[in-house]
Amino acid sequence: MAEEVDVVVIGMGPGGEHVAGRLAEAGLRVVGVEAELVGSECPYWGCVPSKMMIRAGGLLAEARRIPGMAGAARVEPDWSPVASRIRDEATDDWNDQVAADRFRDKGGRLARGRGRLTGPRTVTVDGPGGGVFEAARGVVLATGTKPQIPPVPGLDAVPYWTNRDAIAATEPPGSLLVLGGGSIGVELAQVYGRFGTRVTVVEAMGSLLPADEPEAAALLTEVLAAEGITIRTDARATAARHDGDAFVLVLESGEELTADRLLVATGRRADLRDLGLETVGLDPAARWVRTDSRMRAADGLWAAGDVTGHGAFTHVAMYEAEIVAREILGEPGPGADYRALPRVTFTDPEIGAVGLTEGQARDRGLRVRTGLAQVPSSARGWIHKAGNQGVIKLVEDVDRGILVGATTAGPAGGEMLYGLAVAVQAEVPVETLRHMIYAYPTFHRGVEDALRDLVKGG
């Protein structure tokens, strides 16, 4: 016999946790289904512990900048406080009791196990908290993503790391090969490098962070190389093996790269095969669960987070989850709008970006004007000196006279982004941006320089 509830949420990562908690607090009968840990990737193996690692690596880098600026400093990296902080403060030793209790305190019911659709508004959960649930209002899919492992011959037979192993490591490896120079690859490469690991990043495309502005990617490449990281772009691995203690990646050129560990960070993908999507008329072989702007995937079925393919970020998961919550509760509010989607890669320099890159804007047929400013040339960048590398790039849709994208790379690059995200979202005219006051001497005052360059270039 199926048990009747109001809503079943499959997957309790940041997206599922948000929508399930909101609906339970509103008094609905909500079942949250989770196969692993409530909270999932972000707090246990992603954003939070990786940013703790980055904070620690940043402290080392700042200390190394003291000579010539503030005296002398001897830096002795020690991974143990980082590992302890991740174990004790971030993850409770990968125990989700606090998160599970938080959901129950809101009135939700947690079903531990693997959920799948077995018909419209029907979910079967296999596991200790299992059962069959009829969801009167509907079902929310928030099942996230998993690492995408490329089909490199031999890779499936070697004990490579994914982000989970790199986050849970109790000591830094002597050497590390990082396959993939995207966000995970560059963030973790820099951290481990700062703790003394000899790091090589192998990226298939022509640059690191290939989805970002080339100016930002070039800057990051220069900084990482200066820190001693080896970067191989346009590099395709044709084989992988594990010889005794060492991992070997064979490149197309025949060159062999060797290290103590191999981290695979080549993107993430949704796994829709076992979710029973065919029982509601959707394609289980699809790459993502496609939704309308109200996050509706089918009648009585919504999706939120990584699984929708709009950007694998916690802020996207929570944004979409909030739309689903409003839809189910009948609350007014706008549908999803990704024009000003912000993203920050937390390297040093941080790479902030919002909206379209120049390339994306041109591909859409927009008439584009760009403006560029170098952070070291700004008053604050010059004052900052050591570690001041950065660049600000603006992308204008000339016909509308508004910014459609921006990149802010530099110290506090992620924080510099905020004003530009508002400008893109609210379509603030470039003329207005040019004639406002930028506090002196902030890093974001460099935006004024980039605006000047934009107008000059036009």
Ligand SMILES: Cc1cc2nc3c(=O)[nH]c(=O)nc-3n(C[C@H](O)[C@H](O)[C@H](O)COP(=O)(O)OP(=O)(O)OC[C@H]3O[C@@H](n4cnc5c(N)ncnc54)[C@H](O)[C@@H]3O)c2cc1C
């Ligand atoms: C190393 C790393 C660093 C990151 N850093 C950042 C960052 O700084 N900022 C940022 O915004 N994002 C960051 N991200 C991305 C962020 O973690 C994800 O975008 C976010 O976790 C997505 O949330 P979600 O709810 O969509 O899915 P997930 O967090 O993937 O959660 C999905 C949950 O669903 C469960 N599940 C799946 N299928 C089933 C099923 N059939 N039944 C029951 N349960 C199921 C899974 O067990 C999982 O717990 C990072 C990711 C990684 C890996």
Ligand SMILES: NC(=O)c1ccc[n+]([C@@H]2O[C@H](COP(=O)([O-])OP(=O)(O)OC[C@H]3O[C@@H](n4cnc5c(N)ncnc54)[C@H](O)[C@@H]3O)[C@@H](O)[C@H]2O)c1
């Ligand atoms: N700061 C953040 O917000 C943050 C941090 C980490 C991760 N994330 C999220 O997690 C997602 C996954 O991160 P990711 O770094 O794994 O993916 P990614 O898509 O950012 O980068 C993957 C990289 O691997 C490269 N690649 C793919 N196949 C390859 C191969 N066979 N050989 C060499 N290179 C190959 C790609 O060209 C790409 O540059 C990100 O897209 C992002 O949305 C966000």
